[in-house]
Every structure is written in structure tokens, then in C-alpha cells.
Amino acid sequence: MFQTFGAKSSPEQGPPRLARLRHEIAEEGLDGFLVPRADAHQGEYVAPCDERLAWLTGFTGSAGFAAILNDIAGVFIDGRYRLQVRAQVADDFTPVHWPEMSLTDWLETQMPGGGNVGFDPWLHTVEDVARHGKTLGKAAISLVAVDNLVDRIWTDRPAPPDAKFSAHPLEFAGEAAAEKRKRVATEQPVVITLPDSIAWLLNIRGTDIERNPVPQGFLVLHPDGAADLFAGPGKADDIADHIGTAVTVHPVDSFLGFLRGLAGPVQIDPKTCPQIIRTTLQAAGIAVIEADDPCILPKACKNPVEIAGAKAAHLRDGAAMVRFLAWLDQAGPQGGLTEIDVVKELEGFRRDTNQLREISFDTICGAGPNGAIVHYRVTEQTNRAINPGELLLVDSGGQYLDGTTDITRTIAIGTPSQTHRACYTRVLQGMIAISRVRFPKGVGGQHLDALARVPLWSAGMDYDHGTGHGVGSYLCVHEGPQGLSRRAKVALEPGMILSNEPGYYREGAFGIRIENLIVVCPAAPLEGADAREMYAFETLTHVPLDSRLIDVTLLTQAERFWIDAYHAQTLEKIGPLVQGEALDWLTTACAPL
Structure with a gap:
């Protein structure tokens, strides 16, 4: 749909x-x-x-x-x-x-x-x-x-979501829920409110939030790994066998009453716990311990099964994107297309994979000046024709059982201007800098964010959003605590998946953003280096960049090498998954600079 x-x-x-x-x-x-x-x-x-x-x-x-x-x-x-x-x-x-x-x-x-x-x-x-x-x-x-x-x-306020939860199979989760519960349990009961934490911990999914396969509920995890799940009427009926007898399901309206009967102390995460939970516990004379949600970091560090699933999902999604871009390259310059046309066509290519569960967020498709609105969502009222000579920014993604994707490509419709090319190339240089960086253990995203901005800063430019956010495993397309921004203080660890998406936006004219997903991994050893533990990023997304927008004269030799190597790898990985006109387009798009 x-x-x-x-x-x-x-x-x-x-x-x-x-x-x-x-x-x-x-x-x-x-x-x-x-x-x-x-x-x-x-x-x-x-x-x-x-x-x-x-x-x-x-x-x-x-x-x-x-x-x-x-x-x-x-x-x-x-x-x-x-x-x-x-x-x-x-x-x-x-x-x-x-x-x-x-x-x-x-x-x-x-x-x-x-x-x-x-x-x-x-x-x-x-x-x-x-x-x-x-x-x-x-x-x-x-x-x-x-x-x-x-x-x-709000007299006509919609009813709360009532769809049933579903099991997330072990073949995609990579670790049994019982093992997770015992691994993250603490010395006292822990209240967990975040839907994606509950989804990860119990290996369940839901449809309560559009585009995000998460279940809404509350959970209390006990020191022995047992848990109490609070959910709406009938929502947990289909997962009874999956969650087992160590997880007890209760009506959601009994949650506060249940908290009053706990033997303290009780742990909450002050960053995500609603104030009413703390006041309820305190009113009952129960001591409160403040600490991070115990699921946050383990969920962010994907296990080998989840990383393999992410790679498979990105290849599948990359083939859909290549088919879409080949279509757009042929149809766009002819005129007559609108932003809504493009959004529908792109979703159609993803659905053709027969494995798409849902798009991972409402597609951002901004032509010309609409591209300068960072999180623009086209409506019937704002829908704009896509004209030759403009830039088209398309930020989209898919939800698959084995992974979540998020990719942005900025495409020249017809012949780009020199201004377009200069700005695009500086954004691309920032993305390459993140892609190539090696960094020691303990470094957080706040330390790396500036690398993506230096090429823009040198020209008096910048962008007003973070360089990257965490991404879940068939979960939320925005996931914490990992990130690439001035506020991302958490140290990056192997298995964390992030976006790498610098941009540049000129109000009333155009927007540029280029985004790949990357995963933190141990860096290959260097001859003569000391024994310090080093990390790097492996790129998960393989979809061609628009070479028409690259000003080669601005690139260093290392940047040119990275682009050519990226395109060669893209052709190698995606080429076997497409055919006909899409394969012809891919071969041309991946030609060396």
C-alpha cells in the first residue's frame, strides 16, 4: 500500500x-x-x-x-x-x-x-x-x-493501536529472548518503556507505530530474567508460546497498580521513563535507582546474524534502488513527473522484491527548492513538478525481516549547474571522510562529526542536522544511543549501524544530501602501528552516486580512488541482481571517473 x-x-x-x-x-x-x-x-x-x-x-x-x-x-x-x-x-x-x-x-x-x-x-x-x-x-x-x-x-481523537504483536524468528534475531533477558537483567526490577527495547528483548515486533515494527507496552524485567509485559487487550495473544511462561502478560491499565506492589528498589532510565512512573513508585514508598535502559547498548551492537541480515537487506534494497534510478534517469528529463509520482514509483520497486514489510519512513522527495526542507514530506498541496535542470533529493528506506535500510541520493535532472556540482562534491567529500576514517576504541560520534563538515566549512557552508543516526535491525530507522553528531557522546562499538549523511541546503533553490549506512567493525591492522585497538566503518549501502554532479577537480587522489572502488564494488554486488536496462544503467553509472 x-x-x-x-x-x-x-x-x-x-x-x-x-x-x-x-x-x-x-x-x-x-x-x-x-x-x-x-x-x-x-x-x-x-x-x-x-x-x-x-x-x-x-x-x-x-x-x-x-x-x-x-x-x-x-x-x-x-x-x-x-x-x-x-x-x-x-x-x-x-x-x-x-x-x-x-x-x-x-x-x-x-x-x-x-x-x-x-x-x-x-x-x-x-x-x-x-x-x-x-x-x-x-x-x-x-x-x-x-x-x-x-x-x-480533541473530540475525534483516534483510538489507540490494537493490532496484535508477532514473533521475530531466531533466524533473524540471532539470540534467543530468554538469553537476552538473563544477559541484561540487573540486581533489581527494571522498568522498560521504549517500544524498540521491548521488541528487542522479547524478540517480538508490532505495527503500533507506522513504518516502525514496534509493539507498544510496558515491561518489568526481574533479576532472574523473568518479566511482566503490560499490553492492550488481546495484543499479546499470538505470542504466548513464543515468549514462554517466564513472561507474564497483564492488562496495560494494571501497570501502575503493579508498580505499587514491587519490592524496591526499582530501576528506571530517567532519559526515557515517564515522570508518572517515578511519582507512582515514590508515592508507594519504593526506592528508585536511575540507570540506563539495559537494552539500549546491547540492542545497538548487532550480533553476527543481524549484521549478515543487514547486508542481505541492503543488497536487495540496492537492486530496487538501481531499478528506480535507471527509470528516473530515463523519465525525469522528459518532464511531466511530480514528487508524488517518484515516491510511488520507488515504493513499487521495493515492493517488487516481495520481501518488503513496510517502508522505513515516509519517503522524502524534494525537487528544487523543496529539497532544501530537510525533512520535507510531499503532500497533495505541496506536490511539485520535477523540472530539467533541477536537483532531486530522495531519502527513503525499507523494512525487511532481516534488516532496516535508509539511503539518500541527490540526482541531477538533466544538466546540473556548476554550483550544483561544487556543492554536491563538498558534501560527497564529507561522506567519504567518514567512510574512510579509522579511530581508536572509546571515540564517540561527537568526535567524528566534524570530519564530514570540513569540506563545507572550508567554503563557508554547513548543515543544521547531525551527520548520522543509529539504525535498528528490523526496528526503528532512528535508533540510539549511537550517532554521528555533536551530541553523540556514546563510544562507538563494533556492530553499531549508523547513517552517514552530510548535506547542504540552499533555501529557495535546492537541497543536497548523500547517505549510506555503515557498520562499526575492527580496523584492519597497519604495518608498524602500535597495539592500540582501532575501529573503522564498513559500508552497507551499494547504490551508485551521481557522477554528473561530481567536480573531479575538487577531489584528492584518495577521494577519487574511494569513489572508483565504491562503484566497482557496487557493480560487483548489485550487477547480478538486476538485468536489462537496469544493468546497462548500473554499468554506466559505475564507470571510473
């Missing part, structure tokens, strides 16, 4: 909804209310019933929040969404550049006399509430836990 197009709200709907929310804020005796893009499970992605931020403001980005006060309504967005938010929200909402402007600084500025700001304790983490509360308390601003005020006025 093709993805659907259309925003969940529109700018004109925002003002009356905002007025109704302000009425509820006043009725509650508050001076403001926080509206995050979050759900009770604190994952990155939310179901339609939890799209409160989009419903209220019209903003549909994957990150952000709103702070609604009596006389101003701030919508906080990072650098990826500063163009998008302008098009999606009414003038009654004020975009706020975040994290440059923090919520606490903004509230202190807007509420100089202090006041009470309400929040839903299911939708804010322990860490966030503690951090904000400590700072705001000095300004006489109090955070007050209340029932969700948006839900009071």
Missing part, C-alpha cells in the same frame, strides 16, 4: 483549537500548558492518537514541542524544521529556535512574574521534569502535573 499524503492539521485549524486549549488552561487555574510530540512510551515515533502537537499546531515534524501561554504559543523546532514550520503553522504560533533557546529560558522571559505551567506526566521524562523544574523554580515558575488538556478538546 502506498504511503498517504496529507497533513493531520492545517494552519487555519490551529487558532480555534488554540483558543479552546487556552480556555481549558484557565479552567484548570494554570498559566500555561506544555504539548510535546511524545507518548507514554517515550519513543521517537508516535501513533495517530498521540499526535497532539500536530493536531494543535499543524506542525508534523518528528521532533519538537509547544509551550502554550495566555498571550503567546511557542513551537520549538530544531534546524531540520525551520522552513517546514513556517509553512505548517498559523501566525498565532511563534516558532522558537531550539535548542539555541531552551524551554526554561523562554518561559522565564515570557513569565517574568512566575506562574504555574501544566504538563501531562505520562508525556515528559523524569530527566526533563527534573531539569526544567530545578531551573524554573528559581524563577517562581512551577510545573504542575495534570490530566492532558489537549485530550479534553
Whole structure:
């Protein structure tokens, strides 16, 4: 089924909804209310019933929040969404550049006399509430836990997801769930709320979140490896035999009551645990220990079976991409194509593999100026014709049982300009720098991020997003804690899969991004090197780059060698998987520079 197009709200709907929310804020005796893009499970992605931020403001980005006060309504967005938010929200909402402007600084500025700001304790983490509360308390601003005020006025709010969970076979997981539970269990009960952590730990999957095969629920893992799973009615019926008798299933509405009966102390992850869980435990006199979700790091470090699956998925997906690019190279310059046409065609090629479970996120397909909107999602209203002489940015991926893919290619439609070529080449140089780097054990993504930016910095350019994010194994296309960005402090370890995707965006003109997925692996030994443990990246994605956009005069000899070697390997790996016109196109696209 093709993805659907259309925003969940529109700018004109925002003002009356905002007025109704302000009425509820006043009725509650508050001076403001926080509206995050979050759900009770604190994952990155939310179901339609939890799209409160989009419903209220019209903003549909994957990150952000709103702070609604009596006389101003701030919508906080990072650098990826500063163009998008302008098009999606009414003038009654004020975009706020975040994290440059923090919520606490903004509230202190807007509420100089202090006041009470309400929040839903299911939708804010322990860490966030503690951090904000400590700072705001000095300004006489109090955070007050209340029932969700948006839900009071959202009369046609969708029902929660009710699809059943499914088993994820051992042939793809690579480790039995019972072994995982014993491996990550701690000395005290641990509360786990992240859907992908629960999916990984129990070797189950779900369809509760669009494009992400995760189950929504809560889990308590005990020191002996037994677990209690809390899920909606009937959702766990089909996995009873799979999870075994050591995992007990309970109704989700019994979760808080169950917590009150635990013998403490109880471990929570303050970065992902909703505040209501901490307050429930404390009210019952149960001691709380704060520590990382024990699944986070083991899930990020893929085992050999998962890495083999990722490689197989990328070859399959790469063949679909080659068929798509061959089609686009022939059809694009003729004119008549729109962004939606391209999105549908690409998904069709992936579905032709007969192994696609779902696309891994809504395809980003931006022609010309739309490509400059970093997380642009085409709708019927924004759909644009693709014209010769423009750049087309296509960021897409697939969910397969053996792996999750994510790839971006920027394509010249017709003849590119010299500006296009110069900018593209600098982005490509950054991607190559990450692909080739060797680094010692203990290095985090924050140390490597600058390598991808140096070619752009040298020309006075940059991009307002991280260079790479973690990727799951038939799980979320965005996975922590690994990453390549200034905020990615976790040391990179073998088995971690990341994206490598520098970019450049010129507002009103074009966008460029090039993305491959890479996996951390031990680096090959060098003659004369010391015994220090070194890591490197192995590239998983094999799809040609657009050589028409490469300015060879800007490249070093090592960069030219890398490109030619990458294309030779791509032809070797993908060539046997395609035929006819696609193979002819691939052979030409992979020719040496």
C-alpha cells in the first residue's frame, strides 16, 4: 500500500483549537500548558492518537514541542524544521529556535512574574521534569502535573493501536529472548518503556507505530530474567508460546497498580521513563535507582546474524534502488513527473522484491527548492513538478525481516549547474571522510562529526542536522544511543549501524544530501602501528552516486580512488541482481571517473 499524503492539521485549524486549549488552561487555574510530540512510551515515533502537537499546531515534524501561554504559543523546532514550520503553522504560533533557546529560558522571559505551567506526566521524562523544574523554580515558575488538556478538546481523537504483536524468528534475531533477558537483567526490577527495547528483548515486533515494527507496552524485567509485559487487550495473544511462561502478560491499565506492589528498589532510565512512573513508585514508598535502559547498548551492537541480515537487506534494497534510478534517469528529463509520482514509483520497486514489510519512513522527495526542507514530506498541496535542470533529493528506506535500510541520493535532472556540482562534491567529500576514517576504541560520534563538515566549512557552508543516526535491525530507522553528531557522546562499538549523511541546503533553490549506512567493525591492522585497538566503518549501502554532479577537480587522489572502488564494488554486488536496462544503467553509472 502506498504511503498517504496529507497533513493531520492545517494552519487555519490551529487558532480555534488554540483558543479552546487556552480556555481549558484557565479552567484548570494554570498559566500555561506544555504539548510535546511524545507518548507514554517515550519513543521517537508516535501513533495517530498521540499526535497532539500536530493536531494543535499543524506542525508534523518528528521532533519538537509547544509551550502554550495566555498571550503567546511557542513551537520549538530544531534546524531540520525551520522552513517546514513556517509553512505548517498559523501566525498565532511563534516558532522558537531550539535548542539555541531552551524551554526554561523562554518561559522565564515570557513569565517574568512566575506562574504555574501544566504538563501531562505520562508525556515528559523524569530527566526533563527534573531539569526544567530545578531551573524554573528559581524563577517562581512551577510545573504542575495534570490530566492532558489537549485530550479534553480533541473530540475525534483516534483510538489507540490494537493490532496484535508477532514473533521475530531466531533466524533473524540471532539470540534467543530468554538469553537476552538473563544477559541484561540487573540486581533489581527494571522498568522498560521504549517500544524498540521491548521488541528487542522479547524478540517480538508490532505495527503500533507506522513504518516502525514496534509493539507498544510496558515491561518489568526481574533479576532472574523473568518479566511482566503490560499490553492492550488481546495484543499479546499470538505470542504466548513464543515468549514462554517466564513472561507474564497483564492488562496495560494494571501497570501502575503493579508498580505499587514491587519490592524496591526499582530501576528506571530517567532519559526515557515517564515522570508518572517515578511519582507512582515514590508515592508507594519504593526506592528508585536511575540507570540506563539495559537494552539500549546491547540492542545497538548487532550480533553476527543481524549484521549478515543487514547486508542481505541492503543488497536487495540496492537492486530496487538501481531499478528506480535507471527509470528516473530515463523519465525525469522528459518532464511531466511530480514528487508524488517518484515516491510511488520507488515504493513499487521495493515492493517488487516481495520481501518488503513496510517502508522505513515516509519517503522524502524534494525537487528544487523543496529539497532544501530537510525533512520535507510531499503532500497533495505541496506536490511539485520535477523540472530539467533541477536537483532531486530522495531519502527513503525499507523494512525487511532481516534488516532496516535508509539511503539518500541527490540526482541531477538533466544538466546540473556548476554550483550544483561544487556543492554536491563538498558534501560527497564529507561522506567519504567518514567512510574512510579509522579511530581508536572509546571515540564517540561527537568526535567524528566534524570530519564530514570540513569540506563545507572550508567554503563557508554547513548543515543544521547531525551527520548520522543509529539504525535498528528490523526496528526503528532512528535508533540510539549511537550517532554521528555533536551530541553523540556514546563510544562507538563494533556492530553499531549508523547513517552517514552530510548535506547542504540552499533555501529557495535546492537541497543536497548523500547517505549510506555503515557498520562499526575492527580496523584492519597497519604495518608498524602500535597495539592500540582501532575501529573503522564498513559500508552497507551499494547504490551508485551521481557522477554528473561530481567536480573531479575538487577531489584528492584518495577521494577519487574511494569513489572508483565504491562503484566497482557496487557493480560487483548489485550487477547480478538486476538485468536489462537496469544493468546497462548500473554499468554506466559505475564507470571510473
